[in-house]
Amino acid sequence: MASKRLRTGLTTGALIAGALVVAPPTVADPAVAETDYTLSVDAGATGPTIEETMYGVFFEDINHAADGGLYAELIQNRSFEFTTQDNASYTPLTGWREVSAGASGTAEVVDDDGRLNENNRNYLRLALNGDGGSADAGFGLANAGWGGIALTEGAGYDFSVWARTDQAATPLTVTLRDEHGAALAAPLTVEVTSGEWTRYQGTLTADATTDAGQVEVVAGGAGTVALDMVSLFPQDTFRDRPNGLRPDLAQAVADLEPSFVRFPGGCIVNTGTHEAYEAPDYPRERSFQWKETVGPVEERPTNHNFWGYNQSYGLGYFEYFQFSEDIGAMPLPVLPALVTGCGENQHTDDPELLQRHIQDALDLIEFANGPTDSTWGGLRAEMGHPEPFGLTHVAIGNEENLAEEFYANFEQFRAAIEAEYPEITVVSNSGPGSSGPLFDDLWRLNTEGGVDMVDEHYYNDPTWFLENNDRYDSYDREGPDVFLGEYASRDNTFYNALAEASFLTGLERNADVVKMASYAPLFAMEDSYQWHPDLIWFNNRESWPSASYEVQKLFSVNRGHEVVPSQASTTPIEQEPISGGIGLGTWLTSATYDDVEVTSADGETLFADDFSGGADRWSGNGNGSWQIVDGAYAQTDAGVEDALVIAGDTGWTDYDLKLTATKQSGEEGFLIAFGVQDTGNYYWWNLGGWGNTRSAVERGVNGARSPVLEGDTTTIEEGRAYDIEVQVRGREVTLLLDGQEWGSFTDDAVAEPFRQVVTRDQETGELIVKVVNAQDDAARTAIDLGNEVQVGDTAEVTVLQGDPEAVNTRTERPIQPETSTFEGVANAFSYTFPPNSVTFLRIPTEP
CATH class of the missing domain: 2.60.40.1180 (Golgi alpha-mannosidase II)
Structure with missing residues (x-):
């Protein structure tokens, strides 16, 4: 058996600006080794x-997974509620444009006492000049959905609108058109005949196929007509559900044969305020609260989405439960614990608010499982589902960074739920990472508290997944069960999928500890996504599986019922010393660096730069504003992420890096890189990272990072000069801060x-x-x-x-x-x- 060096994505050669271009390996031929x-x-x-629950899916409204994705509504901003608080580029008319059919008028979005209801505050007011000169003349708006509406010849589309008029009658002409304005269906005409808000509807049948369609709504005559909840819904939805789901995306999930659906998040659950929607002074950035998402769609308030857009809540808790049932999966809702996560790190110290959310949790269980003569079970029945949904699990919280505060709240939720619904499993979590002080603290609290199940999350580079196949071998068999609710190798190549597949063999081998697992995220819109990698990609018409999807499906449909003991030989892998150049970086921070020196283990100077002659020896990844300031090398833009410059030789081994660093402003601290092969492959000491809450060492592989040393809660002060030293010996690294050893590690995992x-x-x-x-x-x-x-x-x-x-x-x-x-x-x-x-x-x- 030949010894070899494992493929890790790290390469050798001279450093150049940006990442090195590496020829990919070829697929084996018959003569392969x-x-x-x-x-x-x-x-x-x-x-x-x-367990039957082993493989499931996790849905979060990220990457436009809901509106514009799984939720089949074709009109963007149907209720005119978009705002700059959702996205700096938004207005109440985002997604809309004015059109004239031979007449003029004005279009204005207003928020006044004439609104549709208190939850749906904005509406469109069309003031019509009546100057068209013909019965067909009109003025109105057009909407092209999310980059064009996909229309299919012969398919039916249900149009609806809430409207009122100050005239005896105002005709609305609804037309489907292509990107050039040509009609793609016989027009639909509805007469608005009431001064009170009334829902009007009709059906259009497309007579051609396009991916660049739009819907045009034109009002005729004079006077004023008000419009809200302008909707175009395909008649073809998954399982023919009203207010339903896009069939190809829903079927792609169903084809995974998932045992559970975790929803609705993720970061949207526990970010923003936990206050309820209360008009008129309602908070725009609220955590996802289930009661806002049920009942008639026109009475559901929209909300700012953590990922930078608006969420309509057309896809709400009833639809999540129904989808889970339709694909034979267990619903697993996640509720906020009143401790924010995803970098916000805030604790709501309000006992009354906490009790309200605890009651919301109890009411959710009643909504899912309660009899039809109960308050919330009755609402479920009114929405078309008198039978219980059979809820068995509820998760409290998501990736909280404040361990003690989160767990104190969790205990109150759990006590209340178990007292009233002892059959419900209450799931806790272990924070946002695969290891470290926070992870350890949360696992300690969960274990001491006798929690039934703990939800782990981590996103790491593929090498980490290959190195950690045995992660759960040493877990306590008497402790809480593990729910791996979010994980992925950081890219969408087949190599990432291979690493994930390797990891899944370890999950199955430890099926007595790991009871549930779900890759994340589930969906991504091709031209508008906030996170990568993702399982299923889509545009307005098509969807396609990632390589990771194919792995997940194979394991899910071939899971088996029990593990059979097996043992395989291993691969002899020759580990080489950590090698590479050096780098300086920042993340949402402005900092200066000076007196950079690299010496070999025997004292030879390999590199020295005090920047008196400029910075020509450094190249970067294109991020940030790097310049010489007062004789030091400064990154002056505190609003940019991942600003990294590199220097040196990829062949360096066994060396010491010394430098001085000073934070000028911003949210975090310093990124000190070593073992640098290029701007995607390196180690870096992240001092004052994660919002200046902790420090760690991470390894970057093709741009994806994983922790190799979790470190401690070291933070970085502004205006203070820090002496930093990194000693590399073979695969051992020692780090010193202001002359004191901060930490050390040996990167020898195979x-x-x-x-x-x-x-x-x-x-x-x-x-x-x-x-x-x-x-x-x-x-x-x-x-x-x-x-x-x-x-x-x-x-x-x-x-x-x-x-x-x-x-x-x-x-x-x-x-x-x-x-x-x-x-x-x-x-x-x-x-x-x-x-x-x-x-x-x-x-x-x-x-």
């Missing part, structure tokens, strides 16, 4: 049970590329052998199933294989499963797993 492995399976033995798990399908009797080979060599493997079971001589084989840099896109899907039959199965047989592959062998057995 092979590495020998053994895989022993104790086929007669039984391991942990894999990213094993060959991983396996075996499960048994009790219904079919099959052994499911799941093997991940995340390397450029094929894995020639001697498989021994033992003699406890009799096996058939053929197996169904499903394989994902490809270039590790491959990405599924709208036009190309290089990563798709291929299924075949393998005829060489025996109790002992050989099988070669392709390079860069995920393989599932379903082997029939008899006792």
